[in-house]
Amino acid sequence: MPGPIDYSKITITPDFDTVEWWMATKEHKYLVRQCKDCGHKWFPPFPACNKCNAMDLGWFETAGTGVLHSYIVVTQPILGAFVEAVPYVVGLIELDDCHEADGSLVRVGGVMLDDEEDVAIGLPVKVEFEQTNEANIVVPRWKISGTAENTWKFNE
Amino acid sequence: MGALTDKYCIVGVGETPHMRPSNRTTLSMACEAVKKAMADAGLEPRDIDGMTSYQAGDSTTSNHIATSLGMRLNYSVDILGGGSSTEALIGNTIGLLEAGYCKTMLIFRSMNGRSGRRMGGQAPSGPVPPTRAAEDNQFMMPWGWTSPAQRFGMSAMRYLRDTGTTTRSLAEIAVAHRYHASLNPKAVMRHPITIEDHQNSRWVVKPLRLLDCCLETDVSACLIVTSRERAYDLRQPPVFIMGGTGRTMAPNAAWNYSRPEIHYVAGNYGRKRLFGMAGISQKDVNLISCYDAFTFTTLIQLEAYGFCGKGEAGEFVKGGRLQIDHELPSNLSGGHLSEGYTHGVSMVIENVRQLRHRADDACPGWAEGKHSYDRQAGCRQVKDARIAACLGWGTETMSSSAILRGIAA
Ligand SMILES: [Zn+2]
Numbered sequence: 287m288p289g290p291i292d293y294s295k296i297t298i299t300p301d302f303d304t305v306e307w308w309m310a311t312k313e314h315k316y317l318v319r320q321c322k323d324c325g326h327k328w329f330p331p332f333p334a335c336n337k338c339n340a341m342d343l344g345w346f347e348t349a350g351t352g353v354l355h356s357y358i359v360v361t362q363p364i365l366g367a368f369v370e371a372v373p374y375v376v377g378l379i380e381l382d383d384c385h386e387a388d389g390s391l392v393r394v395g396g397v398m399l400d401d402e403e404d405v406a407i408g409l410p411v412k413v414e415f416e417q418t419n420e421a422n423i424v425v426p427r428w429k430i431s432g433t434a435e436n437t438w439k440f441n442e
Numbered sequence: 443m444g445a446l447t448d449k450y451c452i453v454g455v456g457e458t459p460h461m462r463p464s465n466r467t468t469l470s471m472a473c474e475a476v477k478k479a480m481a482d483a484g485l486e487p488r489d490i491d492g493m494t495s496y497q498a499g500d501s502t503t504s505n506h507i508a509t510s511l512g513m514r515l516n517y518s519v520d521i522l523g524g525g526s527s528t529e530a531l532i533g534n535t536i537g538l539l540e541a542g543y544c545k546t547m548l549i550f551r552s553m554n555g556r557s558g559r560r561m562g563g564q565a566p567s568g569p570v571p572p573t574r575a576a577e578d579n580q581f582m583m584p585w586g587w588t589s590p591a592q593r594f595g596m597s598a599m600r601y602l603r604d605t606g607t608t609t610r611s612l613a614e615i616a617v618a619h620r621y622h623a624s625l626n627p628k629a630v631m632r633h634p635i636t637i638e639d640h641q642n643s644r645w646v647v648k649p650l651r652l653l654d655c656c657l658e659t660d661v662s663a664c665l666i667v668t669s670r671e672r673a674y675d676l677r678q679p680p681v682f683i684m685g686g687t688g689r690t691m692a693p694n695a696a697w698n699y700s701r702p703e704i705h706y707v708a709g710n711y712g713r714k715r716l717f718g719m720a721g722i723s724q725k726d727v728n729l730i731s732c733y734d735a736f737t738f739t740t741l742i743q744l745e746a747y748g749f750c751g752k753g754e755a756g757e758f759v760k761g762g763r764l765q766i767d768h769e770l771p772s773n774l775s776g777g778h779l780s781e782g783y784t785h786g787v788s789m790v791i792e793n794v795r796q797l798r799h800r801a802d803d804a805c806p807g808w809a810e811g812k813h814s815y816d817r818q819a820g821c822r823q824v825k826d827a828r829i830a831a832c833l834g835w836g837t838e839t840m841s842s843s844a845i846l847r848g849i850a851a
Contacts, residue, residue: 296573356699374586393698
């Protein structure tokens with residue numbers, strides 16, 4: 287498991303479009319935006335539906351599960367918050383329950399709780415919510431939750 | 443062909459040395475670059491009546507340069523932007539000249555890219571202190587996913603998986619651009635490297651190693667554009683602008699890559715417009731500048747712009763294909779990987795010099811277009827260079843381009 291992340295060194299600033307999303311993480315809910323008119327889902331929570339342009343929007347509570355679509359392994363910290371965390375894996379997760387008939391899908395990023403050795407593209411993952419050292423901020427992280435066939439691992 | 447193909451020309455180029463650090467203001471560096479470009483073109487300050495630039499909140503603006511050098515501009519606009527802005531502003535410039543907003547226009551970038559604001563967000567002294575995660579960055583920064591290497595690494599990793607390409611193909615690009623830098627007296631990194639050197643360099647963010655990443659330098663660089671009619675009377679052989687694209691986007695451009703194929707990048711959406719406007723095909727191109735913020739950005743744009751098939755770039759670059767005297771020489775100055783970092787202007791500048799047949803190399807007669815083509819003796823002029831493609835990269839979902847034609851070869 288990567289080392290601790292010092293969230294006090296990042297000032298997360300929720301805004302008009304995102305404040306409800308950050309409030310939901312405190313209740314351990316992983317939301318994506320959903321259009322009340324056509325049902326389309328997307329993330330990050332941009333303020334209009336990019337299919338029908340409606341701006342009357344709701345939220346869809348995802349199961350917080352997905353498949354690891356890609357990843358990087360950060361070995362050199364850029365942000366002060368991550369100095370103790372390296373090496374850490376950032377995953378790109380394709381959410382299970384946001385696929386639509388026209389092929390549209392939702393992917394989200396996040397810091398994996400797993401080490402590089404345990405991570406492979408194609409593996410199932412599940413969200414876990416981390417209370418940060420900032421009382422008001424809960425951050426979603428991701429963990430490998432099972433096995434799969436035809437996984438792929440960067441091996442150089 | 444485009445309505446304005448060949449009607450406007452790049453007539454002057456200039457840049458400061460690449461410095462680490464400059465100990466200068468971006469205004470001071472920009473004035474030097476502008477003076478050099480004017481001298482190159484044979485123009486005076488009174489001849490320049492339009493100016494435009496791009497920056498990331500890290501640069502001086504057109505009005506300060508005009509004031510410093512005694513110019514009175516009829517048009518001036520400074521925009522926000524990074525890589526891929528150069529070619530986009532060439533497009534703006536053509537439109538403004540055609541519409542009569544001004545007659546001769548200058549495009550510049552000036553940045554203390556090493557000693558000032560660094561693109562990766564890292565201060566010169568080390569990892570940065572408290573940082574504000576606002577707007578898109580609310581969903582990047584708390585995941586420790588911020589620098590260009592970290593962002594583009596995500597699509598690079600998936601590309602390796604989907605195509606079976608290995609990082610030895612990335613190494614081919616680092617080796618080719620470094621070889622060209624070895625022939626460029628202006629380049630920061632001039633000692634040739636091998637594929638093994640690349641493979642042995644340290645990780646920055648897997649799958650990218652140190653030698654996959656561009657340099658960071660303090661520099662200013664500029665281009666001057668005017669009409670064909672004026673260009674004929676100026677000091678240098680004109681370089682004609684055949685066509686281009688400006689910040690062409692891929693659909694669903696958010697950083698979270700919610701597109702079916704994350705490495706199907708913006709160039710795929712621009713290439714028909716680019717080659718259609720220029721009225722040529724990829725086979726007519728003698729040399730390219732292919733934006734090398736990272737080796738991967740060069741690799742993926744080769745297929746995006748149709749120089750090879752989808753998923754084939756890893757094979758395409760093998761055997762030194764991107765090196766001078768081979769099929770598709772790329773980034774003849776050494777590019778951002780090995781010459782220095784200008785957010786793209788220097789790549790267009792190098793193509794202009796190549797198309798003039800006046801690459802500023804070790805050949806004593808380069809300024810008169812006399813080259814030996816002897817690489818051992820330090821000549822980096824591409825023989826018979828007539829058409830160059832400039833392939834700019836902003837992100838996976840944003841790209842600009844230009845095709846240039848010379849008449850000096
Ligand atoms: Zn909708």
